[in-house]
Amino acid sequence: MSKPFDMELFLAGVLTGSNATRQRHLRQAKLIHAEIYDRWQLETPWAWQRKHVAWFLEHRLAGRCELTRYYYLLTVRLLASRLKKSWTFVSQAKT
Template sequence: MSKPFDMELFLTGILTGSQATRKRHLRQATIMQAGIAKRWQRETPWAWQRKHVAWFLEHRLDQHSEATRYYFLLSARLLARRLKKTWEFNL
C-alpha cells in the first residue's frame, strides 16, 4: 500500500503570499489532482502532461465563473513552475 500524494509538501517550497492565498492554491491544486486522477488515473503532478491540466481548465471548469477559472489558472501556473515546465494555458 502506498501513501497518498501530499500536495502540500509538493508545493511548500514555491508557495508565497498570504496564508489565505497559500490555502487557496493548495485547495485548488488538490481539486485539480482529484479531477485528473479520476479521468486519467494520473495520481501525481509528476505524471501529468500539459493536456491533462488544459483539460481540467477547459472542461471541468466550463460551468464556473471567469474569476474561478482565473484563480485555477494561477494555481496551474504555479504547478507548472514547480514542475519546471513551460506550459502555457489559454482561457
C-alpha cells in the first residue's frame, strides 16, 4: 500500500497569506485532489492534465455561487504554479 499524497507538503512552497487563507487553499486543494482521484484514479497532481482541472471547475462547481468558484479558481492557480504549468482558466461570472 502506498502512502497517501501529502497536499500540504506539495503546496508548502507556494502557500502565502494568512493562516486562514492557507488553510482554505489546503482544504480546497484536497477536495480537488479527491474528486480527480475518484474520477480518473490519478494519485498525484503531477499526473493531472488541464482537462482534469477544467472538469472539476466546470462540473463539480456547477451551481455554486460566484464567490465559491472564484476561491477555487485561486486555489487552482496555486496548483498550476506549483506544477509549473501555464494553465489559464477564466472565471465564469453570471451576467
